[in-house]
Amino acid sequence: xxxxxxxxxxxxxxxxxAMVLILVAWQVLVWVSGxxxxxxxxxxxxxxxxxxxxxxxxxxxxxxxxxxxxxxVLGALIGFLLALAMGQIxxxxxxxxxxxxxxxxxxxVAIAAPLVIIFGFGITPxxxxxxxxxxxxxxxxxxxxxxxxxxxxxxxxxxxxxxxLRTFAIVKLPACIGPLFSGLKIGATYAVTGxxxxxxxxxxKQGLGTYLLTANAQMNTAGVYAAMLLLTVIGVGSFLLVFGxxxxxxxxxxxxTAPAWAQWNPxxxxx
Amino acid sequence: xxxxxxxxxxxxxPGSGTPAPTKxxxxxxxxxxxxxxxxxxxxxxxxxxEFVCILGASGCGKxxxxxxxxxxxxxxxxxIVLDGHDVSNRPGQVGYMLQKDLMLPWRTVLGNITLAASxxxxxxxxDRAEAAELASRYGLGDFLxxxxxxxxxxxxxxxxxxxxxxxxxxxxxxxxxxxxxDAQTRLGMQQWLLQLWRDLKRTILFVTHDVDEAxxxxxxxxxxxxxxxxxxxxxxxxxxxxxxxxVLTTDTFVGLKRQIMQHLYH
Numbered sequence: 294x295x296x297x298x299x300x301x302x303x304x305x306x307x308x309x310x311a312m313v314l315i316l317v318a319w320q321v322l323v324w325v326s327g328x329x330x331x332x333x334x335x336x337x338x339x340x341x342x343x344x345x346x347x348x349x350x351x352x353x354x355x356x357x358x359x360x361x362x363x364x365x366v367l368g369a370l371i372g373f374l375l376a377l378a379m380g381q382i383x384x385x386x387x388x389x390x391x392x393x394x395x396x397x398x399x400x401x402v403a404i405a406a407p408l409v410i411i412f413g414f415g416i417t418p419x420x421x422x423x424x425x426x427x428x429x430x431x432x433x434x435x436x437x438x439x440x441x442x443x444x445x446x447x448x449x450x451x452x453x454x455x456x457x458l459r460t461f462a463i464v465k466l467p468a469c470i471g472p473l474f475s476g477l478k479i480g481a482t483y484a485v486t487g488x489x490x491x492x493x494x495x496x497x498k499q500g501l502g503t504y505l506l507t508a509n510a511q512m513n514t515a516g517v518y519a520a521m522l523l524l525t526v527i528g529v530g531s532f533l534l535v536f537g538x539x540x541x542x543x544x545x546x547x548x549x550t551a552p553a554w555a556q557w558n559p560x561x562x563x564x
Numbered sequence: 565x566x567x568x569x570x571x572x573x574x575x576x577x578p579g580s581g582t583p584a585p586t587k588x589x590x591x592x593x594x595x596x597x598x599x600x601x602x603x604x605x606x607x608x609x610x611x612x613x614e615f616v617c618i619l620g621a622s623g624c625g626k627x628x629x630x631x632x633x634x635x636x637x638x639x640x641x642x643x644i645v646l647d648g649h650d651v652s653n654r655p656g657q658v659g660y661m662l663q664k665d666l667m668l669p670w671r672t673v674l675g676n677i678t679l680a681a682s683x684x685x686x687x688x689x690x691d692r693a694e695a696a697e698l699a700s701r702y703g704l705g706d707f708l709x710x711x712x713x714x715x716x717x718x719x720x721x722x723x724x725x726x727x728x729x730x731x732x733x734x735x736x737x738x739x740x741x742x743x744x745x746d747a748q749t750r751l752g753m754q755q756w757l758l759q760l761w762r763d764l765k766r767t768i769l770f771v772t773h774d775v776d777e778a779x780x781x782x783x784x785x786x787x788x789x790x791x792x793x794x795x796x797x798x799x800x801x802x803x804x805x806x807x808x809x810x811v812l813t814t815d816t817f818v819g820l821k822r823q824i825m826q827h828l829y830h
Contacts, residue, residue: 455683549714
């Protein structure tokens, strides 16, 4: 794993350099063009706004992060369990799949309003919207994982005397872990968008989404950029967190031998 | 060319002067899929500890036969008798191995070898110790904690073979287990398998379409022909064991090969 993180250090450095270059270019362009800061704020001003308003912004970030995280876990859990049920029972899959596809075809912004009418200004509609976005890639990928299990492998398990439950736990479930994380990574970057849309529609509690609206209305463009930056950090942070979890939970993808905790060692005897 | 018939010496199960008792009987097996007859009147008795190769072109019903013997497929008529008991349609009485290694990528070599125990009652420390001992004895000792993707195709088939052995069935059905390996690796695997068989005294039914492989491995060769799948000929391989690679060029070997080729491509 050391080598894997070591190998990631190079690209990471390049990433930092690219970011700095973009910011510098942006700053210079704003200076040269002479555009007013409410049209395009220089990055320095955006950062300035971020630091000046940190006490408030940190609370708002906490609120949005909270909605994102709970909604995300909820969506992932529902998606995973739904996919398992669909994978195991063909009728459930046939029944549910069309509904799932339709659910994703409806614009999420259009769903937000009815949800607020039903559930009010509290956190519930936000959680539902985030979960709504997250569960779909999880369902699709986990279903693929279940379908990828070789029929001959299942026959072999049967011939070895494996019962349904053990075969499921030993042969099928682990085949879903990789695909599950593919779905979770897609969901991780989208989830925060769901929280923002939820806050935009109506909110009794302020978050970064509501802050965005207010800042925009006040021509506080630097504030909009500051919020944008924080939202991006949440998105990227979630992705990295899920990615780290994936590396830990799928050691067979990155290693040739089992990690120490999964290794077998001969019992110590004198022979 | 004289077809020298040497007396069957080491082809007999080790340690027995008298013919070994029948381990597995395939009795008057017929399998039809709709109007297509896949197997027609197939009968075969296999002695305890015997190594029988089933040879035939694709479509001759080799795999159908294996699926019936293993209990995965229901025969239209006929039965399978193991140790005197009718085991027709009872899956899990014999070991089974395919050309595909069917490794579980998230389990280590040892985890894959102990799969049968995990699937039935959960693998114990003793299961693991025994599996490790077995694997070490047959050249897998340095790879117990490796994941399958880190191994070559040949090594993975060795693991699959160990898994089949660890499952503990006395009769093992091997369906072209070396079919996907290159010629060099395959020869090594054949010698390795013969050593295993000699040590462990299991009964082996081995499907192949490789004539040389069948002669080199088997006590008896069952030649099958397609449409409908049926037994055309059963030949006894009178080559002493252990068989060094030189037997591949002896007169007996070549004579048998000619005989089989005539059946297969008459």
